[in-house]
Amino acid sequence: MRRTARLLTGGALGVAAAALAAAPAHGAGGSGLEVYPSSAVPDSRVAVRTGACGDGGTAQGDAAAVGAGSFPLAPRTGERDVAGRFRVPPSAQPGTYEIVVRCAAGGRRVTGDLVVTPASHRQQAYPRGTVKTGVGGALGPDPVQTAAGVAVLAVAAAGGTWLLHRRARGDGI
Structure with missing residues (x-):
């Protein structure tokens, strides 16, 4: 029992460490490019930020892969990173696109991915109609038929009560 618990605990810790190593760095000290949201629909705004350009640095972003063109990144007040925004064009096709940022000082290149999903994915789809199971539901969802059925049951109940x-x-x- 003790050995099984150790194996499970060790395995869980290993999975957690791998997930942390693969996750993008967040915060002011991150040197990667953060894209938020990482999954967007056409005609929505996307924000990017990076700590790779240093304190007070500026940068130029390039979202031409998705059709948005270039955009500026400026230092954020009170932070050690630069940030910018662009709009995903309405004509953008679903897929994964590389967003590139070049720092003004030193020309450092930082990249991140943006996943464009169809606009219909934004809305939750709910099922409609009835389920054809073959059990019950003989009258269907028609309100007139349902009211007639309820009336018949009420008359039968009243008649039974009167007879008893x-x-x-x-x-x-």
Whole structure:
């Protein structure tokens, strides 16, 4: 039992360490390019930021791969990174696109990925209609038929109650 627990704990720690190593660096000291949101629909705004350009640096972004062209990145107040924004064009096709940023000082190149999804993925799809299982539902979802069924059941219940009441009094049927 103890050995199994050690194996499971060690395996879980290994998976967590691998996930942390593969995750992009967040925060002011990150040297990668953060793209937010990392998955966008056409005609939406995307923000990028990086700490690779140093304090007070500027940079030029390039989103030509997705059709958005170039955009400026400027230092953020109180932070050690630069940030910028661009709009995904309405004509953008679904896929993964590389966003490139070049720092003004030193010409350092930093890249990140943007996944463009179809606009229909933004809305949650809910099922419509009835389920054809072959069990029940003989009248269907028609409100007139449902009301008629409820009326028949009410009359049957009232008649049954009346008959039981007469029998209890001894009047007979």
